[in-house]
Amino acid sequence: MEMARTMTETKVAGTAPTEAIKFKIKMSGRGVNVHYGAKHALKTVDIDIRENQVTAFIGPSGCGKSTFLRCLNRMNDTIDACKVSGDLKLDKQDIYDKSIDVVQLRARVGMVFQKANPFPKSIYENIVYGPKIHGLATTKQELDEIVEKSLRGAGLWNEVKDRLLDSGTGLSGGQQQRLCIARAIAVSPEVILMDEPCSALDPIATAHVEELIDELKSKYTIVIVTHNMQQAARVSQRTAFFHLGVLVEEDDTANIFTNPRDERTQGYITGRYG
Amino acid sequence: MTDATADTPPAGPLNSSDYAQRLKKRHDAEWRFRAYGLGAIFIGLAFLVTLLYTIVSEGAPAFLQSEIRLEVTFDKAEIDPSGSGNIDDIMKADYAAMVRRALRDQLGNVGNDRAARAAAHRLLSSGADLQAREIVLKDRTAIGQKRDIWLIADGDVDSFLKGSISRDTPEDRRRISNQQIAWIEKLQADGRLKARFNTTIFTRGASANPEMAGVGVAALGSFMMLVITVLLALPIGVAAAIYLEEFAPKNRFTDLIEVNINNLAAVPSIVFGILGLAVFINFFGLPRSAPIVGGLVLTLMSLPTIIIATRAALKAVPPSIRDAALGLGASKMQAIFHHVLPLAMPGILTGTILALAHALGETAPLLMIGMVAFVVDYPGGPLDPATALPVQIYMWSNLPERGFIARTSAAIMILLGFLLVMNALAIWLRTKFERRW
Numbered sequence: 001m002e003m004a005r006t007m008t009e010t011k012v013a014g015t016a017p018t019e020a021i022k023f024k025i026k027m028s029g030r031g032v033n034v035h036y037g038a039k040h041a042l043k044t045v046d047i048d049i050r051e052n053q054v055t056a057f058i059g060p061s062g063c064g065k066s067t068f069l070r071c072l073n074r075m076n077d078t079i080d081a082c083k084v085s086g087d088l089k090l091d092k093q094d095i096y097d098k099s100i101d102v103v104q105l106r107a108r109v110g111m112v113f114q115k116a117n118p119f120p121k122s123i124y125e126n127i128v129y130g131p132k133i134h135g136l137a138t139t140k141q142e143l144d145e146i147v148e149k150s151l152r153g154a155g156l157w158n159e160v161k162d163r164l165l166d167s168g169t170g171l172s173g174g175q176q177q178r179l180c181i182a183r184a185i186a187v188s189p190e191v192i193l194m195d196e197p198c199s200a201l202d203p204i205a206t207a208h209v210e211e212l213i214d215e216l217k218s219k220y221t222i223v224i225v226t227h228n229m230q231q232a233a234r235v236s237q238r239t240a241f242f243h244l245g246v247l248v249e250e251d252d253t254a255n256i257f258t259n260p261r262d263e264r265t266q267g268y269i270t271g272r273y274g
Numbered sequence: 275m276t277d278a279t280a281d282t283p284p285a286g287p288l289n290s291s292d293y294a295q296r297l298k299k300r301h302d303a304e305w306r307f308r309a310y311g312l313g314a315i316f317i318g319l320a321f322l323v324t325l326l327y328t329i330v331s332e333g334a335p336a337f338l339q340s341e342i343r344l345e346v347t348f349d350k351a352e353i354d355p356s357g358s359g360n361i362d363d364i365m366k367a368d369y370a371a372m373v374r375r376a377l378r379d380q381l382g383n384v385g386n387d388r389a390a391r392a393a394a395h396r397l398l399s400s401g402a403d404l405q406a407r408e409i410v411l412k413d414r415t416a417i418g419q420k421r422d423i424w425l426i427a428d429g430d431v432d433s434f435l436k437g438s439i440s441r442d443t444p445e446d447r448r449r450i451s452n453q454q455i456a457w458i459e460k461l462q463a464d465g466r467l468k469a470r471f472n473t474t475i476f477t478r479g480a481s482a483n484p485e486m487a488g489v490g491v492a493a494l495g496s497f498m499m500l501v502i503t504v505l506l507a508l509p510i511g512v513a514a515a516i517y518l519e520e521f522a523p524k525n526r527f528t529d530l531i532e533v534n535i536n537n538l539a540a541v542p543s544i545v546f547g548i549l550g551l552a553v554f555i556n557f558f559g560l561p562r563s564a565p566i567v568g569g570l571v572l573t574l575m576s577l578p579t580i581i582i583a584t585r586a587a588l589k590a591v592p593p594s595i596r597d598a599a600l601g602l603g604a605s606k607m608q609a610i611f612h613h614v615l616p617l618a619m620p621g622i623l624t625g626t627i628l629a630l631a632h633a634l635g636e637t638a639p640l641l642m643i644g645m646v647a648f649v650v651d652y653p654g655g656p657l658d659p660a661t662a663l664p665v666q667i668y669m670w671s672n673l674p675e676r677g678f679i680a681r682t683s684a685a686i687m688i689l690l691g692f693l694l695v696m697n698a699l700a701i702w703l704r705t706k707f708e709r710r711w
Contacts, residue, residue: 073601075597103604
């Protein structure tokens, strides 16, 4: 069972019988339960997250999708009342195992938050902070390279290359969010978690970020939480629908939006509730 | 709603006359509230102006001091008979005789009557001989020479010149005789008696004579205590606040600690004084009247305030900054020290400086640990006896002489000056460290 989940396998996806997709499982959850004090926020979630694909989590507010996302890099550890049980793996390793250092885990599984949160420091310092604390680069030249590479990766280089020493908080909302993405990829993570990264952005900035997500998936495994179903449809290959703490359905994005198996999914994507 | 332009507004709950009345009531209530606020501010300002006017008008004369310029002969035979510059001889010499001789020479016809001579001598402060000695101690070449120097006049002369002693009072009820008034007028006519800027009040320590008393020792004592308080209270307070806010588990025990810290902030300061007396002096055997004990007591007093201010400042840092750092793989301590603490710094510094300003003005606990002493000499270190500015004010306010009444107000002005400087520093630090996020 262990091997079956982590091996490269071939699977014929739902309604696209002619299309054989090769994929590898990057992260997986089995029987994941989360309690906030007395509240049972996530109920026995089983999911596989495929490498170099974009997985979207959708669902109405309070359904547990962000909670599950924050389990994937143990950001829930910062909440005292939050208890996580079950089996969460990154490349076969249990990430809640005692031997796992959460600092290293978060370097491997980066995160971009709902509200752009650059440090109130220069753009340059925002990018180099991660590499510096992890000791990924030491010389000024290496750091400069990382800054350029990360900003290019986030599609921000041309806009800010002449003002790297200006404050990161002086950028526009969309630029700030791309700066946060650049900051996340500067540590060369394997997985990037995005918690509603576009919810505070205008349509143009959103389009920028979506384009960026599409490019990033060749290098990183991406998990995105979104309220915007069009966005999920546009950027993701896999979609998971959460409802009241239950993972109702997880399938290829095309299937979820055209041919959902569960009527709750059907109801949500057609706008009957949520 | 009120400036609707339509001639016939559609009927509705928001257009009824009832509603218009309620609206007027709301506006009236707001207007009244603003009037109360403005009134409160004006009353407060009036009290402040009265207070400052009283203090400044009482205290300002103390910054000027009557001094007499005399040609003093520093007699070599008296000061340094051996010619070797022996310090004991220099210290023991009778400088009072020298300045008195100079004064009599200046006045001319004093006569040989003992009473008349004593009356003349009383024009000079009893501290004038100390001034003469200080000149020799500072500059040995003065020995054997004649020097023109300004010597402090007696407190009664000063009071007379400042108008506190009236010429119209009958002579037998006046602290200054007609003969002395004649001498004073002669000295003034010669340009040898003048009100000069008072440096004594800044530099000297306690004295029974108002003209020789100053806040120097008290200011140094206060400064030493503040330094000790900063060095102890800031690191301990900030560390405690960071631990409680960021690391401590939230359980019944930490709740108890939190409640106790909040209560400690409200404990009357004199209780801290009794604690200091019992613990630092009686148990640990530290000396009385020493700035080290004062500093420790003020540390205990400032700690709760600093802890509360620091925790509030840490709480005010948006959690998104913490998340950003943790999400990048920063350890909890790195997130706090690299990102949260710098952003909390303005709040921490403001809270700390306000706590210190409070500590600087604290009198009651210092009375308990014996800082209410008559200290003439500067403390050489934090274990030597000293006083503090507010205690000095308290002591002077108990003395009846006119000179001390003025000096009390002058010392209050000096203390207020220190507090102003500290508050200005707090504002400056806050704006300097404040950053947008």
